[in-house]
Amino acid sequence: MKVALLGTSIAQAHAAGFKAHPDVEVIIYGHTPAKAEQMGARFDYPVTTDLDAISADPSIDLVDICLPTRMHTEHILNALRAGKHVLTELPLAPDMAGAHRVVEAAAASDRQVFVDMFNRFVPSSRMLVEAVTERAYGRLLQLTVETNTALLWPGFSIGLKQIPLEQMLGDLDTIVRALGVPGDIEVAKTAKDSEAAAVDALLCYPDALVRCSTSSMLPMSYGCRGGYRAVFENGTLACAFIMGADGRTDSEITLYTGDGAQPLDVPHVDQYSAMIDHVLECLNGKAANMIGPDTVLASLDVALRVDRAVNG
Template sequence: MSGTGRRLGVGIIGLGPAAQPHARALLDLQDQAEVIWAASRTEERARRFAEDFPFPVITDLDEVINDPRIDAVLVLTPPAAHAEVAGRCLAAGKHVLVEKPLELTAARGEQLVTAAREAGRQLGVMLQHRFRPGSLRLRELLRDDALGEVEAAWVTVPWWRPQSYYDEPGRGTMARDGGGVLLTQAVHTVDLFRSLLGVSEVVAAEVRTTGLHDMETEDYVSALLRLGNGAPATLSATTAFPPGRPERIEIMGRRGSASLVGGTLEVRYVDGTGEVLAAEGPTGSGANIMDFPHDAHRAVIADFLAACREDRPPAISGEDALATQRLIELILLRGLDPTA
């Protein structure tokens, strides 16, 4: 694995909608990685994928896991299959990048993190909002204390998914997805928010399923939080806000404020100066769940490939993603049992 010049052999397991931006990113990164196999247990799904991308397809997962040409595997299956598939890849000596969330539960995610550690392989998670240009710039501003002491913050995810989305087998169920809006959709924004500001406490939460959806898990969550520095914060997330609006993170500091709306960052300082960094495209907040560019996916995968070569944790490691999943579980637990 050493040597930054060699292209890594890559396998893809899981060829549903989530595979589209990964595959486009890998086409862009052909100087760094060669896709050896793209695999799905479903022949029809493999056939449709092959119509869109020039990668060899296969329905035999064992062939991918055991192929000695493959250094790393992108596991893009539903969360319920991550432990089995990613675990087998790690045991076979492959590095693994899994689609969000890490697993169905934090406990299962912890087992996967442990498996990667014991195998001596890298485990990354696709939480690409961290690699948007606006997110990277906001992280710089916070690191440099440009906004001053943070006094309060808000995180809002007013997305929309029609009932037809949840009518697909397994959508919005505990068995397949592990949760509703918070773990399946808002996880990206919650992860970015937590990584930027830290969350030390979940003060209160409300969790419910609205009348707009017939589904097992929640489509609305609100919470009162304490940031890492003790300042107050509020969270609101839903998939019941037609037609869907971009997610939003807002930060109030002593020297100024920052609003990250979708991928657009606007900063205003108390002295009247400021800056705006425009978004690179839509965010998939509405009925078209794949309506977003693949630039951030490409950045995450490029970092992951470099981590495999350099034998270092990726920027978004399994352990880091586990902290976000634990926060989500705490919010849900507090919403369902206020005494927890």
């Protein structure tokens, strides 16, 4: 299989995931030759600055889009027209109109489209969704989901304009999968500068108090840390994680009940690698696509509501 990886910033996390598959050939596209060459040298992949050549190359099976959000819809549709499978970094599109165009194009194509909802492969996120939907500890009363990060990827800003769609979407997706679409959304925000900021969103549900919080104002030494606290009728789940720029995550989950504190087993997962493994398994006919564009519409709509509240 041959993959064209478009981008040189967050694309580095995808490149690391493909390195685990020596049978996959990767070519890197970068708009800036120096950045493309630097990334190519790091991962020992060839590079190009010619997008048209990628579309015309019949040997390329999958186009992996890690370009700015405003470019996602255009490049997904172009890749489908060229007969390629597509993996796109989240969000699927910068607006719901573009998202629906992609869903329709994917449905009319014999190619597969994947959205990098890497949070769906994180065991701690799955455990939370299952605990809520199966009422393992009774009804959910309160949920706080939090991510705090430094600017880990060179050239990748996470200011107020980026946070709702590029940083909060994964956490919002976990919340929506567990609880459905919220009613009203209330937002508070602050900014360090145009590249780093923080947003708190209060999501209104009939029977649960839910808060989603993200900050990108941490120093590089902090890395990326976060987790959740889910308060149920019969217990509390508390998760803490730390993630590096390579996507490797270490998590701890503790269940607190009237009988005391019980650490729960959490399998170690490199979330970007797990996502890429899933994509390759789907393309090889070994799995069904669980991150297709139609599956992310509700979460994207919620993130866009947060974005409108933050940015107008």
